[in-house]
Amino acid sequence: MAGSIEHEIALGAGRERVSLPVLGRIHEWVVTVDHKRLGLMYIVGGLVFFVIAGLEASAIRLQLAVPNAGIVPPDSFNRLMTMHGTTMVFLVGMPILTGFFNYLVPLMIGTRDLAFPRLNAFGFWIWLFGSLLLYFSYIGGDGLYGAGSAPDVGWFAYAPLTERAFSRGNSTDYWILSVFLTSVGSTATAINIIATAFSMRCKGMTLAKMPVLVWLAVIVSFQILIALPPLAAAQVMLLLDRFAGAHFFDTQAGGSAILWQHFFWIFGHPEVYILVLPAFAFANEIIPVFSRKVLFGYEVMVAASAAIAFISLSVWAHHMFSVGMTPAGNSFFVASTMLVSVPTGIKIFNWVGTMWGGKIRFKVPMLFSIAFLLQFLIAGLTGIMLGAAPFDWQLTDTYFVVAHFHYVLVGAILFMIFAAIYYWFPKATGKMLSERLGKWHFWLFLIGYHLTFDTMHFCGLYGMPRRIYTYQPGRGLETLNFVTSLGVIFQAAGVLFLVINVLTSLRSGDSAGSDPWDAWTLEWATTSPPPAYNFASEPVVQSRRPLWDLKHPEDPDWNYE
Amino acid sequence: MNRWLSLLLVLTATPALALAEDWGMGQSNAKIPPSYIFDHVSTPAREITTLAYFSITICAVIFLVVGGLIVYCVVKFPSRGDDNREPAQVYGSNPIELAWTTAPLLIVFVLMLTTVRTIYSIQAAPRPPDAIGVRVIGHQWWWEFRYPELGVVTANELHVPLSDPKHPTPTFLDLESADVAHSFWVPRLAGKTDVIPNRKNSTWIDPHEAGTYLGQCGEYCGTEHAMMLLRVIVEPRADFDRWVAAQKQAWSAEPAVMHGRQIFETTACVNCHTVNGTAAQGRFGPDLTHLMARVTLGSGVAMNTPEHLKIWVRDPSTMKPGALMPAMNLSENDLNDLVAYLVTLR
Amino acid sequence: MAASPIIASDSRTEWAKTLPYKGRVGIYLLILTESSFFSIFVVAYLFYVGKSLTPPFPRDVLSPPIVNTICLLSSSVTIFLAVRALRSGSIGGFLLWWVVTLALGLEFLIGTAFEWHKLIYHDGLTISTNLFGTTYYSLVGLHALHVTVGLTLIFLVTILTLLGHMEGRHVERVDVLSWYWHFVDAVWIVVFTTVYIIGR
Ligand code: HEA
Ligand code: HEA
Ligand code: CUA
Numbered sequence A: 001m002a003g004s005i006e007h008e009i010a011l012g013a014g015r016e017r018v019s020l021p022v023l024g025r026i027h028e029w030v031v032t033v034d035h036k037r038l039g040l041m042y043i044v045g046g047l048v049f050f051v052i053a054g055l056e057a058s059a060i061r062l063q064l065a066v067p068n069a070g071i072v073p074p075d076s077f078n079r080l081m082t083m084h085g086t087t088m089v090f091l092v093g094m095p096i097l098t099g100f101f102n103y104l105v106p107l108m109i110g111t112r113d114l115a116f117p118r119l120n121a122f123g124f125w126i127w128l129f130g131s132l133l134l135y136f137s138y139i140g141g142d143g144l145y146g147a148g149s150a151p152d153v154g155w156f157a158y159a160p161l162t163e164r165a166f167s168r169g170n171s172t173d174y175w176i177l178s179v180f181l182t183s184v185g186s187t188a189t190a191i192n193i194i195a196t197a198f199s200m201r202c203k204g205m206t207l208a209k210m211p212v213l214v215w216l217a218v219i220v221s222f223q224i225l226i227a228l229p230p231l232a233a234a235q236v237m238l239l240l241d242r243f244a245g246a247h248f249f250d251t252q253a254g255g256s257a258i259l260w261q262h263f264f265w266i267f268g269h270p271e272v273y274i275l276v277l278p279a280f281a282f283a284n285e286i287i288p289v290f291s292r293k294v295l296f297g298y299e300v301m302v303a304a305s306a307a308i309a310f311i312s313l314s315v316w317a318h319h320m321f322s323v324g325m326t327p328a329g330n331s332f333f334v335a336s337t338m339l340v341s342v343p344t345g346i347k348i349f350n351w352v353g354t355m356w357g358g359k360i361r362f363k364v365p366m367l368f369s370i371a372f373l374l375q376f377l378i379a380g381l382t383g384i385m386l387g388a389a390p391f392d393w394q395l396t397d398t399y400f401v402v403a404h405f406h407y408v409l410v411g412a413i414l415f416m417i418f419a420a421i422y423y424w425f426p427k428a429t430g431k432m433l434s435e436r437l438g439k440w441h442f443w444l445f446l447i448g449y450h451l452t453f454d455t456m457h458f459c460g461l462y463g464m465p466r467r468i469y470t471y472q473p474g475r476g477l478e479t480l481n482f483v484t485s486l487g488v489i490f491q492a493a494g495v496l497f498l499v500i501n502v503l504t505s506l507r508s509g510d511s512a513g514s515d516p517w518d519a520w521t522l523e524w525a526t527t528s529p530p531p532a533y534n535f536a537s538e539p540v541v542q543s544r545r546p547l548w549d550l551k552h553p554e555d556p557d558w559n560y561e
Numbered sequence B: 001m002n003r004w005l006s007l008l009l010v011l012t013a014t015p016a017l018a019l020a021e022d023w024g025m026g027q028s029n030a031k032i033p034p035s036y037i038f039d040h041v042s043t044p045a046r047e048i049t050t051l052a053y054f055s056i057t058i059c060a061v062i063f064l065v066v067g068g069l070i071v072y073c074v075v076k077f078p079s080r081g082d083d084n085r086e087p088a089q090v091y092g093s094n095p096i097e098l099a100w101t102t103a104p105l106l107i108v109f110v111l112m113l114t115t116v117r118t119i120y121s122i123q124a125a126p127r128p129p130d131a132i133g134v135r136v137i138g139h140q141w142w143w144e145f146r147y148p149e150l151g152v153v154t155a156n157e158l159h160v161p162l163s164d165p166k167h168p169t170p171t172f173l174d175l176e177s178a179d180v181a182h183s184f185w186v187p188r189l190a191g192k193t194d195v196i197p198n199r200k201n202s203t204w205i206d207p208h209e210a211g212t213y214l215g216q217c218g219e220y221c222g223t224e225h226a227m228m229l230l231r232v233i234v235e236p237r238a239d240f241d242r243w244v245a246a247q248k249q250a251w252s253a254e255p256a257v258m259h260g261r262q263i264f265e266t267t268a269c270v271n272c273h274t275v276n277g278t279a280a281q282g283r284f285g286p287d288l289t290h291l292m293a294r295v296t297l298g299s300g301v302a303m304n305t306p307e308h309l310k311i312w313v314r315d316p317s318t319m320k321p322g323a324l325m326p327a328m329n330l331s332e333n334d335l336n337d338l339v340a341y342l343v344t345l346r
Numbered sequence C: 001m002a003a004s005p006i007i008a009s010d011s012r013t014e015w016a017k018t019l020p021y022k023g024r025v026g027i028y029l030l031i032l033t034e035s036s037f038f039s040i041f042v043v044a045y046l047f048y049v050g051k052s053l054t055p056p057f058p059r060d061v062l063s064p065p066i067v068n069t070i071c072l073l074s075s076s077v078t079i080f081l082a083v084r085a086l087r088s089g090s091i092g093g094f095l096l097w098w099v100v101t102l103a104l105g106l107e108f109l110i111g112t113a114f115e116w117h118k119l120i121y122h123d124g125l126t127i128s129t130n131l132f133g134t135t136y137y138s139l140v141g142l143h144a145l146h147v148t149v150g151l152t153l154i155f156l157v158t159i160l161t162l163l164g165h166m167e168g169r170h171v172e173r174v175d176v177l178s179w180y181w182h183f184v185d186a187v188w189i190v191v192f193t194t195v196y197i198i199g200r
């Protein structure tokens, strides 16, 4: 799958390459510093890992489909659970989103590459290395004590379970290094994105005229720069504990288990917004185009996103309501947590405002976006319930939480990633994806998604904790879990349709032309796929929607901005 | 479509075949109502339920309104293929923005106040001097319960007296961990409180209804996190006192099982287990002095019957893979005698 | 095909002048993220102040490294002078101040080395002795690591200058490097306050 897309792009990115032998073409991709190719490599890599992590999830659901099933043994289950979570966040979410930013930001601000192309390539390869390291732990994690392979500490790896005393062998070390390296990669990209957006905009594009997607890319990048270091630092401390005999999180020597939780969630909560803001960014581009209306409240949208990013730096301990903080501490984090809903609400309302009175075209990207709106709404509201600390004392670490965050991670982010793939695939490859297969993909995945994750909420209410490799019969959990597992089949089928769609469209899709959606931002002003140098001559813009101005000279945007 | 059906069959068939033995726990659980969190029988759980219903209602309303708007747009504004003139472009409107900023702010404010009130009423509840105190110690993967005032030590099954709503007799739990982080959770009695090494946490319950309540470790703590179950047995004060009295008894020697006892005290058992009135004073594993007074084994993996005991002692990992008790590989006879001895630990 | 909104852009260059230099933006961002990284170690240090279960304790073994501090801080001034010299086109003046900076930085590293030697062999404090050791060596060590990186870069530039590859037009890049060095010094002020003033 990977190979063939890249091949097609290679063909696209400049006709002269067709003659090159396969090896030469691969070599080209390895040494490239072109933001478009690196972006695609990020995305394809992320999708490959998505399939892997999805299959891990399928194994988890198979084991949990019926009470005390014996398909997956306890240790293997815990590894699957940890690998699934870690992979989905660091090897699927992050790369796909950075990938899209890599690809789109320079095109959207009308420049020829990112500010530091080599740094960009470095970021990708260090990410890939880190990712492979994580999966190498299946082989290399065995370590001296023969303590199994692959990390089994959960994706937030609470101390002291990660200390030598409780986690022998090296699997945990692979987890630490892998996560550390991937976050180094993300940091590199973040610096690159901001520098590009600040220093490389095409003529006439003031900050106030940047496409919203670029604004959100900048905001997310700032969040990465501020929120990822705490994780990296905590990882370094943990390594010191495990290798140099330090005592940061060693409770036997007076170390604190809570400190790790604070450090992790100071990263962990902003991280979830780092993942969701790009999804918002896609929605900001796609919803207007398919509603045929300009985005409602540009300034407010940007401000709201900035507010979300800012507030989300102060809510981390809502993941720790049950560790026994003081009532005052709990109250503070309740307040900050619930406050986030205000700017988030503003965004939802503005999207509604954008659709209002429009002429909505229900193409596949728009279908995914509409599902995203409703699902994110629900996810956010369950988040608010979790934010009510005492309610959270019941819900924390149950399947209600699992349901909540899959509602965001799958129902919002994954859905918007799918939307983005259908929306920008024509630009990247010059071929349209099939609408028919796309609709199959959408409906199957939608059904599967709701079968799986709606029911999960109730597993939680009926007292089912997360991260359990099995549950006993007679506790009223059988039916719920069975339905949950059924859903996976439909989701898998949906994903298969995406894979088929991509492969067939690459070979025999209708050609896209430069502007298949009749859209308004600069990336649609150049050919599909864009040449290596993006634009024949540097564009000059006068408003936020240069192509709108071009198509409607009678009333251009700059009259209203 | 039948393509999916066949897949479906595969998925359903495989686990059915792979079903493992449940050591009688299934039937036992079935007799106990599910631990539905809103099905409260204790003050903390009740106050949480009230707050929960309140926030769920608010969220439901918000969902209906906002979801309604989205659906309305989808139904009302699809493009009618024929004319391809663009709709009127609306760039924004500050009054509207202001409106949908303040409305949520107000809702959030209300939600926040109610939540904070509940936090204080549960967390800051005064501890009456006569309240029973229990030290709950989490171990990988079982629970140790110590009643300092009553001089009782037991495991995995917590006995507490019924509390009369009119003049409540709450039980306060002081939570500590011997190894990694766990979380003490009995849904129908109270929310979770984490059990964290090198830190003292506490929580409290005052059950209004006699009965058995299922609980479980709520924080991932390693291999057998899933099987770190617990039960709370709530009984009228009189029965509770009777139970305490029984628990205080040391083991009264029964000549018939002397050989079994010998084996127990000559094998490693004594390093990890305590049997009051004998040489066995280990603290690594559960106190076995009144083993047979417990309904379950291995923190709820199996019903506590002589047969199961025998399977457990022969090799705990058949019931609880990864359990920190080694297999002792004893001869069949020794095993029988040993179990015969264990069975006398009432 | 490409329906581009392009009025062929001749005057790109004036426009570009209105945008900030990307290298500078980059270094500011690097400093931002590094600060966040350091602050976590500082927090950890403060969190564990006075929580060590076993001696040695800070007050018994730590004495503020005044000389080191003076050297490191003054090196910030010298590197500033170096850059200014380069901007005014005097390679010689640049080289002079640059080498002084290098020397001052080296002094700091050596000083730290001696301090650690004393702590390890005389006071028997290692990273695994107690929480003080753990946090002290990791925080101070992390800073020392940054000094080392800075010095390596400064050293490379010195070599290049000696080989005569330094020219006035490189001033922007050298300036960027100097900003990293200023940051390393600023961090030392924080570390010093944390370890030798609050921590004792
Ligand atoms: C992209 C990911 C994402 C997003 C966007 C969110 C958004 C939110 N999350 Fe979520 N969350 C996760 C991913 C995410 N979360 C993950 C991965 C975990 C689990 C980690 C782990 O334990 O493994 C988690 C866990 C988690 C917890 C901890 C649960 C526990 O472990 O005990 C809490 C508790 O407060 C919480 C709350 C919230 C809140 C309040 C929001 C808010 O941002 C939601 C705001 C949105 C709305 C409220 C809807 C729209 C608003 C309106 C229509 C306006 C009107 C509404 C009101 C006035 C209420 N989340
Ligand atoms: C982006 C993030 C993301 C995504 C997309 C998903 C997707 C899914 N997750 Fe994920 N999940 C997490 C992030 C995510 N998860 C995290 C962070 C945790 C916490 C981990 C922890 O507790 O530490 C978690 C935990 C978690 C649990 C709880 C485990 C436990 O606590 O014991 C479960 C259980 O049901 C689950 C299920 C699923 C399912 C069924 C999907 C489905 O949506 C998956 C759908 C995809 C597929 C079914 C694959 C399809 C592929 C094919 C069909 C092959 C295609 C063909 C070829 C090319 C060969 N997840
Ligand atoms: Cu103990 Cu989970």
Ligand SMILES: [Cu+2]
Residues within 6 Å of the ligand: A268, A269, A272, A316, A318, A319
């Ligand atoms: Cu959060």
